[in-house]
Amino acid sequence: MSRLFAHAALLVTLLSAQAQAQPTWFEVEVFVFERDSQTNEQWSEAQRHYQADKLMDLISPALLSDVSDLSQALQSCSAAEWATDPEGCNQRWQQPTQAPSLPSTIPWQIGAREPLELEETSQAEQPSSVEIDAETQTIGTEAVELAEAQEQTENMPTDPNQAPLLLRDDELQFGEMIANLQRQLRLKPMLHMGWRQGVQPRFKAKAFHLFGGEDLSEQFDRQGLPVQTSELDSLIPQFSFLQSQTTETQPLWQLEGSLKIYLDHYLFVETDFVLREPGLRKIKAEKTLEDSEQVTASNVEVSEVQEEQSFLYHIPFVQNKRVKSREMHYFDHPKMGVILQIRRMQQPGEESPEG
Known part of the structure; x- marks a missing residue:
């Protein structure tokens, strides 16, 4: 019986410590x-x-300037990850020259942001005459699900x-x-x-x-x-993209x-x-x-x-x-x-x- 009480006391202590650790x-x-x-x-x-x-x-x-920027950013990280770990998200960003502006x-x-409309997102994500793979199609869905989750929880x-x-x-x-x-x-x-x-x-x-x-x-x-x-900068504007790739x-x-x-x-x-x-x-x-x-x-x-x-x-x-x-x-x-x-x-x- 004493061992049972000891286990119960330990459990209460652990739960109390866990509660105190929560922000x-x-x-x-x-x-x-x-x-x-x-x-x-x-x-x-x-x-x-x-x-x-x-x-x-x-x-x-x-x-983020438009829906496509949002979707491209969410491809590598969720919105929550962009907020808390921007350094890691930038490292995983696959197209640095097209980063969200x-x-x-x-x-x-x-x-x-207001919740994104599904039709608006899908139109921005699917350019004509380009075959969209399954991974790319999930980008717009992630953005919509993120917005819907925020709306359902009343932003809480x-x-x-x-x-x-x-x-x-x-x-x-x-x-x-x-x-x-x-x-x-x-x-x-x-x-x-x-x-x-x-x-x-x-x-x-x-x-x-x-x-x-x-x-x-x-x-x-x-x-x-x-x-x-x-x-010199004004004489060779056609090479400006090279500078954007090397110096930000x-x-x-x-x-x-x-x-x-x-x-x-x-x-x-x-x-x-x-x-x-x-x-x-x-x-x-x-x-x-x-x-x-x-x-x-x-x-x-x-x-x-x-x-x-x-x-x-x-x-x-x-x-x-x-x-x-x-x-x-x-x-x-x-x-x-x-x-x-x-x-x-x-x-x-x-x-x-x-x-």
Whole structure:
């Protein structure tokens, strides 16, 4: 009998530990905006770049340019895998020169895709006069099944350890507040989105890759310097495809960074953003002053002058704040602001109050 009680106690302990190991799910909504304010603060010329493949990305899958892009992406990975393991999906991507493309300007409000119509998907997947094999035919079906599964579950998680879920536009709650702020403060919206996620302890939590605004990579390089266009580039445009295969230009979004939410007895939010802003910087240049009457090696004088050069500043926004669920939290900065709310939600496997 004592052995039976010991086994029962061990089972209860294991079940309790398993329950504690499961993440607690919350609904997150975030609004990032740029201030139209003048400041005397001098920003550093240091550049900040992010390893996007190490971060969770909910934006790119929502912005794939068309149905064929979505289906091609799902051929190598599911939408959940693209969100949680973009590095692995990129390695499995079979056609790197035709990878899903993002627009040059990101819409400031991001929402989950509407379910794809079966007829629309099948038409996009089956070009005329080309024989489609069985493997290719399953691509469109996967996309439709993914959309139908999201619709059937009302965009709610069914497994505590599943990938985060991007909120649809009609699930976002900041709309009226944003309209009032735009009217009163004339701010510039950069990003508005939301998602449902399981929140983990800090050592297990993964950050989200957030970005928005315009891609500035055609104007500036990754050192912040203006892109120089040579005459040779315009003379041989027919060979441009070779460059696209060997060198891939990474986008430089106006807003880019990471956001991590984790539990450490309380909820914490870590933000690590940059606002990329074109401006001017002073650079040193050499000026030669020569005697107009006698030009000799002895009367050539070299002096330093300052010139202005276009430069892409990376304005940092790094904060770590303890927050409470359901409360509206504001992260302040001279050039931008972040409004965030974390809401409690029904946990996976729990019955709704109506049920």
